[in-house]
Each structure stands twice: as C-alpha cells, then as structure tokens.
Amino acid sequence: MHLRTLPDAHLDAFTERINYAFRPTDGPSWDRDEEDHPDLFTPLGFYETPPGETPEVSDLTAVCGTYDFTVRVRGDWHRMPGLAAVASPPETRRRGVVARMLDALLERHRDDGVSLSTLWPFEYPFYRRFGWATANNYARLAAPPEQLSAVASDPAGSFRRLRADEDIDAMRAVHESWATESLAVKRTEGWWRHAVFGGDEPDSFVYGWEDDAGCLRGYVVYAFEEREDGDGRRLNVRELAAADGEAEAHLHRFCRDHDSQVEEVRFVRLPEWVRPIDAYPDPRAATLEIRPGPMVRIVDVASALTDVSYDAEGSVTLGVRDDRCEWNDAAFRLDVADGDATCRRVEGGAETDGEVEIGALSQLLVGARTVEEAVRAGDASVEGEAAQTLERLFPRERTFLRERF
Incomplete structure (x- = not known):
C-alpha cells in the first residue's frame, strides 16, 4: 500500500470516511464544504494502487491529513506537522491498515526533512504504541460569571467586535506577546481565518479590548451553548489572549458582564499552571479540571537533536528505542559545544551512556x-554524569500547544 496526496477527485470519498469515523450518528447523507480545510491542510490517502499507476478511489483503504504548522521549540521555530483525520472504513479495519499508514507518514515526513510531529489523539494508548507521547496537560475552568469580579478591572478603554479582514495583524501582535511558551504555533493568515474566525461560517464571536489610545491589547473568542444539565446557558471561552495583565483583567470583565445571559463562564483550554480560581471570592463555586492534551513525536532523531537550540554544553551517547522507525532505533552521539550541536547515528554496537524510549525523548526535546521523570516512569535508563548532562541539555520548559485541530 502507498501513501499519496489525495487527488481532488477523491475529496468526496475522503469526507465520507471522516464523517463515518467521527460523526456516524449523522447517517449516510452528508455534504462536503469546498472550503472545509485551511491552506495549511493536506489530505492524504493510503491506496492499494501500485506506484506509478493512477490511484483509484476503490483502492482507498484509509485516510489522514496534516497541518503544516511552524512551532516554537526551545526558543526557535521548527516545522511540526499536525496529524489529523485518521480514519478507515469498516471494511478495511483489523488488517493493520492504519498502522502501515502511520508508518508511511513518518517515512514521508523524514523524506521531506521534517523531524517532529504532533497530534490530538482519539485514544492515548493507541498512539503511544506508535511513538507519540503527551506534550502537555491543560486546564478547563468553569465558574458563575459573578466569580470573575475579583479578577476584573474597573471600566476603561473600549471593546469592539473584531473582523478577519481588518484586525488579524493587530491580533497577531497580541498573540505573539501572549503565547510565548514552547509549542506555540506561528499562525498564518489562513489559520487565523479558519481556527479563530471560523472561515466562511463563523461559529463564535471575536471581541477585542482597546486602551484609551486605541491600541488593541487583548481579544477573546467565545460562543454560547446550552449547558449539559439543561440549567441555563454557558459562555464558552475558546481563547482569551492579552498582551499584559491589565488587558487580561478587562477581558475577564467583558466575560463577567454577560451575567444576564449565562449562568456559567467556561474557559475551554488554559495552561495547567494558570490558576485564576485562587482569586475568586468563593473558589468552591468554580470547577477546575486537568485534562491530557496533545502528543508529540520525534520523526528523525539525528535531525531533531541537531537542529534544536541548547543553552548548555555536553556530550552523551544514547540508545534510542523506536519500534516503528528503524532509522531511529539505534545509538546516537550528541555533542553540543559553542552553541552548535551535532547528533549522529553510531553504528557497530557502540557503548551507550543510557537508553531512552522515543516518546520520552520527544518529551525531553520539547521540554x-x-x-528524572522519564527514568522514574521506566521510559529511560540513565544515571550519574550522563543524566546530569541530559538535564542540562534538556531542561523542563512550560509547554502548551494551544491549537485544536
């Protein structure tokens, strides 16, 4: 079987498989939106058609797609495609088709010079078997709107509705000063239009706060929905971005001032370390959940460890365990000196300073x-000076992939 970029003529079949996998209760009738995917997205098909022959839709055994993201890793920007839309029809399941498709995708990424990958899993154990590992947790916070009074400012400045054709550049400036953690995505205009404004059929409101000088200092993306318990309505905050604390407080005031319309304000995805609940008048009135987030994977060890930036120096030889990518399942020598890094595969059964599983190494790389955590979990075996060297080269960072795809 062979992984190929999906021909336009097969997009209906692609959508049919995605809908069956993720929206089966909608039944067999569906319509495909011609503008359903942003410019970053490439749909892929896994075909039984031999190489060199035109693929037939009847040979389409499974599908997936990738978003060509550029992501901050240890202070620099790196390509990190986001895997999505992995689906197979019922007639091709339990044959290892998806497993072979994922293997083919990793090989395709490697051939394209891509050394990192990310995804949001439908099931964490499934993707762990293929080498992806959790990149970060996230917090979900829900509270009655009056609880936000303690973190809201007195009125100042002004709010206005933001529009894609006019305000993306100003919003980008806010976003870049706000999303500074590891795994922040450099958003293209197409991604802004698709992920923030909802494309041609927006399903959320976007409002910004400007100071008295007319400078945009923050924005909030939200939608209204009925609560699951049937007890009123909720303001679902998808993104609240602020250039500073003052702007953030005014955006909380904006959310609080919907108290006549909603019984609850819910912040869908917050960094795990953000704890506004501590300032609420009655913290027990709020609900704070911690949930697992997206996953990351090193596609090519030698390239990934060579290209990333380091704030320390040192050398270490690691045995990497990777059951899916034979080019990674080997010993690698990493040398970092004078700001330059070189990682190369060591042949011939070289003696190593320790061993690490590919998922754990991926987590170390992005921070x-x-x-110590990897060793304690049994995903790495390294100690002494080698462990200290790795700790210096790969210190823990605040990681948070904000995009949902």
Whole structure:
C-alpha cells in the first residue's frame, strides 16, 4: 500500500470516511464544504494502487491529513506537522491498515526533512504504541460569571467586535506577546481565518479590548451553548489572549458582564499552571479540571537533536528505542559545544551512556518532561554524569500547544 496526496477527485470519498469515523450518528447523507480545510491542510490517502499507476478511489483503504504548522521549540521555530483525520472504513479495519499508514507518514515526513510531529489523539494508548507521547496537560475552568469580579478591572478603554479582514495583524501582535511558551504555533493568515474566525461560517464571536489610545491589547473568542444539565446557558471561552495583565483583567470583565445571559463562564483550554480560581471570592463555586492534551513525536532523531537550540554544553551517547522507525532505533552521539550541536547515528554496537524510549525523548526535546521523570516512569535508563548532562541539555520548559485541530 502507498501513501499519496489525495487527488481532488477523491475529496468526496475522503469526507465520507471522516464523517463515518467521527460523526456516524449523522447517517449516510452528508455534504462536503469546498472550503472545509485551511491552506495549511493536506489530505492524504493510503491506496492499494501500485506506484506509478493512477490511484483509484476503490483502492482507498484509509485516510489522514496534516497541518503544516511552524512551532516554537526551545526558543526557535521548527516545522511540526499536525496529524489529523485518521480514519478507515469498516471494511478495511483489523488488517493493520492504519498502522502501515502511520508508518508511511513518518517515512514521508523524514523524506521531506521534517523531524517532529504532533497530534490530538482519539485514544492515548493507541498512539503511544506508535511513538507519540503527551506534550502537555491543560486546564478547563468553569465558574458563575459573578466569580470573575475579583479578577476584573474597573471600566476603561473600549471593546469592539473584531473582523478577519481588518484586525488579524493587530491580533497577531497580541498573540505573539501572549503565547510565548514552547509549542506555540506561528499562525498564518489562513489559520487565523479558519481556527479563530471560523472561515466562511463563523461559529463564535471575536471581541477585542482597546486602551484609551486605541491600541488593541487583548481579544477573546467565545460562543454560547446550552449547558449539559439543561440549567441555563454557558459562555464558552475558546481563547482569551492579552498582551499584559491589565488587558487580561478587562477581558475577564467583558466575560463577567454577560451575567444576564449565562449562568456559567467556561474557559475551554488554559495552561495547567494558570490558576485564576485562587482569586475568586468563593473558589468552591468554580470547577477546575486537568485534562491530557496533545502528543508529540520525534520523526528523525539525528535531525531533531541537531537542529534544536541548547543553552548548555555536553556530550552523551544514547540508545534510542523506536519500534516503528528503524532509522531511529539505534545509538546516537550528541555533542553540543559553542552553541552548535551535532547528533549522529553510531553504528557497530557502540557503548551507550543510557537508553531512552522515543516518546520520552520527544518529551525531553520539547521540554515537557524531565530526565528524572522519564527514568522514574521506566521510559529511560540513565544515571550519574550522563543524566546530569541530559538535564542540562534538556531542561523542563512550560509547554502548551494551544491549537485544536
């Protein structure tokens, strides 16, 4: 079987498989939106058609797609495609088709010079088997609107509704000063239009707060929905971005001032370390949940460890365990000196300073985990000076992939 960029003529079949996998209760009738995907998205098909022959839709055994993200990793920007829309029809399941498709995708990424990958899993154990590991947790916070009074400012400045054709540049400036953590995505205009404004069929409101000089200092993306318990309505805050604390307080005031319309304000995804609940008049009135977030994977160890930036120096030889990518399942020598890094595969059964599983190494690379945590979980075996060297080279960072795809 072979992974190919999906021909336009097969987009209906692609959508049919996605709908069956993720929206089966809608039944067999569906319509495809011609503008359903942003410019970053590439749909892919896994075909039985031999290489060199035109793929037939009847040979389409499974589908997936990738978003060509550029993501901050240890202070620099790196390509990190987001895997999505992994689906197979019922007639091709339990044959290992999806497993072979994922293997083919990783090989395709490697051939394209891509060394990192990310995804939001439908099931964490499934993707762990293929080498992806959790990149960050996130918090979900819900509270009655009056609880936001303690973190809201007195009125100042002004609010206005933001529009894609006019305000993306100003919003980008806010976003770049706000999303500074590891795994922040450099948003393209197409992604702004698709992910923030909802494309041609927006399903959320976007409002901004301007100071008295007319400078946009923050914005909030939200939608209204009925609560699951049937007890009124909720303001669902999808993103609240602020250039500073003053702007953030005014945006909380904006949310609080919907108290005549909603019984609850819910912040859908917050960094795990953000704890506004501590300032609420009655913290027990709020609900704070911690949930697992997206996953990351190193596609090519040698390239990934060579390209990332380091704030320390040192050398270490690691045995990497990767059951899916034979080019990673080997010993690697990492040397970092004078700001330059070189990572190369060591052949011939070289002696190593320790071993690490590919998922754990992926977490170390982006800053999602410490060496001590990986060792304690049994995903790495390294100690002494080698462990100290790894801790210096890969210190823990605040990681948070804000995008949902």
